[in-house]
Amino acid sequence: SSCLELNVECNSVELDLMDNGSNYQELLLEMTGQKTVPNVFINKTHVGGCDKTMQAHRDGLLKQLLDGETYEYDLIVIGGGSGGLACSKEAALLGKNVMVLDYVVPTPKGTTWGLGGTCVNVGCIPKKLMHQTALLSTALQDARKFGWEFDEAVKHNWDTMKTAVNNYIGSLNWGYRVALQDKKVKYVNSYAEFIEPHKIKATNKRGKETFHTAAKFILATGERPRYLGIPGDKEYCITSDDLFSLPYCPGKTLVVGASYVALECGGFLAGLGLDVTVMVRSILLRGFDQEMANHIGDHMEEHGIKFVRKFVPIKVEELEKGTPGRLKVTAKSTESDELYEGEFNTVLIAVGRDACTGKIGLDKVGVKVNPKNGKIPVNDEEQTNVPHIYAIGDILEGKWELTPVAIQAGKLLARRLFGGSMAKCDYVNVPTTVFTPLEYGCCGHAEERAVELYGQENIEVGFCKLLISIRNRVIGFHYLGPNAGEVTQGFGAAIKCGVTKEQLDDTIGIHPTCAEIFTTLGVTKSSGGDITQAGC
Structure with missing residues (x-):
């Protein structure tokens, strides 16, 4: 009906009426990642099946393809943090013409930084380096007890540490720029805002404006720290x-x-x-x-x-x-x-942090945003309510605010959009670590959430701490101790594979380590038993 509506001559190939139809089907699968029919192409551009074609019609994409309207880019990514960079590089590897825009609005104190987003510049990376610096101080105190003798008072030089941290970050910024060049992604250090559904205005730090168009857009603008709203x-x-x-x-x-x-x-x-x-x-x-x-x-x-x-x-x-x-x-x-x-x-x-979505012209193109926190609701394919605009990373409503999650979501989204893939990001079993002086690694549910989801009577808690569902599946993992990140990563893989309490009990521990405790947990929380370790 939409063919009649748009008054378009179309040529159809009926695979089931052809002797070698199944060969065509295999070839189409290879070319497009789609085996089902109908499989629609317009002017050599693959559109997809019936749903995708109808969506392209609603989206206005069909009309552009039929009119031969072309955009400057296949994809424009707004935000050069972990998610935006991963997504743009993947799309470029899949042969697409991609632009990334990144712009750091200075803090009230005037601080600004280079390409790579929060994690690299003012988040995980410098935080871990400074946490490591603090652990060295603990190691120095311990060293004396084990026979290391040093006379002079030990003191810390902030400036030396700051310089080392910033030099390291500088090398990462440079590496990102080189990687984008290598993969032929166009990088622009400008602030982007929508002025039309397929068009953005980019303003650089000198106030110079340029305009760019794309078939699809990915929002990856991340968040910035919230202030208190009090005097001073x-x-x-x-x-x-x-x-x-x-x-x-x-x-x-x-x-x-x-x-x-x-x-x-x-x-x-x-x-x-x-x-x-x-x-x-x-x-x-x-x-x-x-x-x-x-x-x-x-x-x-x-x-x-x-x-x-x-x-x-x-x-x-x-x-x-x-x-x-x-x-x-x-x-x-x-x-x-x-x-x-x-x-x-x-x-x-x-x-806490606020999503950077308020000043990028989303109201002009009708992208729905949660007015309370600026976050963007998306479907399970990271698609906003405007079909050609997607969003990933910390700005998503109700999803993890973690670097590797943004990277994974960005890569998988590019593969779905341009590589015929179907794989979606798993937002449930996400391992993470808090680098407090006593490190804390976890994966899966917190106890409060597990009880809410499964009911108290269906949850058993072994301390140090596993949450076990009634079917013996591990649905939560919690560890407080040294090297929490290194420990949690392996358990994260096990939980992703559906590990059970028996399988952990059957695993031989590595002795002496802190992590081996998870192979011998015997005391449940409800039993009220003593969990103090007494030797091996």
Whole structure:
């Protein structure tokens, strides 16, 4: 009917009426990744089956193909972070003409950085390097107990560390630019915004504007730290965006927030020998297993980090300029009229992040956005409500905010769009690690969520900590201890393969390690038994 509607002459090949129809079908599978019919081509461009053709009709793509309307690019990716880069490189490998736009809006303190997104520049990479620096301090203290003798007082030089971290990040930025060139992806350091469904305006830092069109778009703009919206926050405080290249040692620091960013930063600053206080509104590590979260808090407190619980800042004042200066923080209790006042050299805000979707013209093209948090709802193919616009990474509503997830989703999306693949990203069994002083690795459900999904009577908990469903499947893994990332990765693979408690019991542990405990867990939480280890 749409053929008649569009008044198009079309040529159809009936495979079931041909002697060698099945050969054609095999060949089509190879060319298009599709074996089913109808299999529609327009002017040598593969459209797909009936659903895809109808979708292309609704999308306006059919009309463009029939009119021979061409776009400058097959794909424009907005955002040069982990997800955007992975997606654009994969699409280019599949023979597509791809452009990536990336632009870092400076922080209120004026901090900016190069290509590669949050993770590389102001996230996982510098965080892990600074966490590692703090672990070296613990190792030095332990070393003396095992006979290492050194006389001079050991002190840490912030500037040396900052330079080493920033040099490493600089080499990564360079590597990304080279990789894009090698794969023939066009990279532009400009801020992109939609002005029409298939057209964007790109503005560079000198304010020069250019315009570009594409058949498809992928939004990968990520998030930036949220501020408190109180007097003095943007003027005097910093966020993780500023911390890793801070030109001076932060001195006595107040960390506001209980996110993993807050606890990780507070943890390594304390590990460098600084006086650290963490101000927490309600609970630690919301969304993570609360029993594990509280163990992390206890461990941090035992190691000299002060917690101010159930308080929120209401103003920050500058007492003295400097590098660092002196600030006065006033906070109020969430439960009474009690006020708290404290003096610090640096105030680090880590209360969550907001999606960078507000100023990229999504309203002009009708992409639906959650007004509360700026996040974008998508279907299980990462497609927005506008069929030729997709989104990946931290801006997705209800999905993980993790680098490897964005990379995986980006690659798989490019393969589905341009390589005939059907594989979708798995957002459930995602292993992750929080690099607090006592590291925390987990995969699958937190206990609270498992109980919500399966019911208390269908869940058994072995501590250190596995969550086992009634069918003996491992649906949650939680580990507190050294090298949590290295340990969790292997268990992440096992859970992806559907590992059961028996299979873990049948696995021989590597001795002496911390991870071997998962091959011998015998005490369930409901039994109330003692879990203290007594020898092998």
